[in-house]
Amino acid sequence: MKYKGVIFDLDGTLVNSLEDIADAMNKVLINLNYPTHSYESYQYFIGSGLRNLVSKSLSETHNHEQHIDKCYQLMIEEYTNNCTRKTKTYEGIALLLDHLISNNIKLSVFSNKSDELTKKITADLFPDIFENVVGLRIEELKKPNPSEALAICESLGLKTEEIIFVGDSGIDMQTAVNADMLAVGVSWGYRPEEELIAAGAKYVINHPLDLIKIIQPSDEAVLTQK
Structure with missing residues (x-):
């Protein structure tokens, strides 16, 4: 894989x-x-x-x-x-995470939200799912600076080309490109598809389970390559 x-x-x-x-x-x-x-x-x-x-x-x-x-x-x-009063996971995310874990895919979170809040929300909504949860600790290190993403990569013991970076904004795609990771945009977030493509998205997926086909091309999933 x-x-x-x-x-x-x-x-x-x-x-x-x-x-x-x-x-x-x-x-x-x-x-x-x-x-x-x-x-x-x-x-x-x-x-x-x-x-x-x-x-x-x-x-x-x-x-x-x-x-x-x-x-x-x-x-x-x-x-x-x-911070978790109305916040909820997107439909299909739980199924995706279960599938990735069952296939021994290492999972992490990197957000430009403050580190404390990133950890709080992730712990409340995704207990014991992610190996690394990193939020904004130093202003100069926020996305699209790839430093934190590269540190996560090192902590996982993986090469950058073995990691997919998934996000909903141009900043996320720029971070992936800067870190030499596969940039995958999601269409259900806060930014238009055009922004994702312009910022370097290799794929834009329309449902969380579409990520599976990128990781395991033999699986049935629908996605659009850009």
Whole structure:
């Protein structure tokens, strides 16, 4: 078997966390008497870390570093207390993970969400599934910087060409390309297929079980190669 490991993005790939993230940020905005945003708008705020999401949520008038820091802390407090209130796994993810584990595929998570929250959500929704769960610890190391992905690869004892990187954003695909891993985009997340392809996706899959055919080409699954 060519591929022996999979690194998953979290938000928009394994779980739909959009509403919890948006609700937390909107509550902060309401308390400050600032305009709120729709769930659709937050789809395009997610992906570069929660601090960047806070910055994108604030108007230009209030978008200075000190105020961003204050709002970020308020958002983190609110979100930490409610980060799995509405968040749920996408249909088919549980079946996919069970299949991969049964075939001895090593599984990890790498997210631009803070490390603490990444670990909390993963532990709550996927107990004892992933060998590595890595969130944002140092701003300079967030995706598309491949350093953390390469560290995961080393910890798994695998070569980069043996790992598939799965995500829903252009940033995820850039990370995969930068790490010399197979870039697989998912169509059910927060970003359009065109963004995934432009950023280097080798495949874009429409259902979690479609990943199986990439790992085991003899299995029946539908996918589109780009």
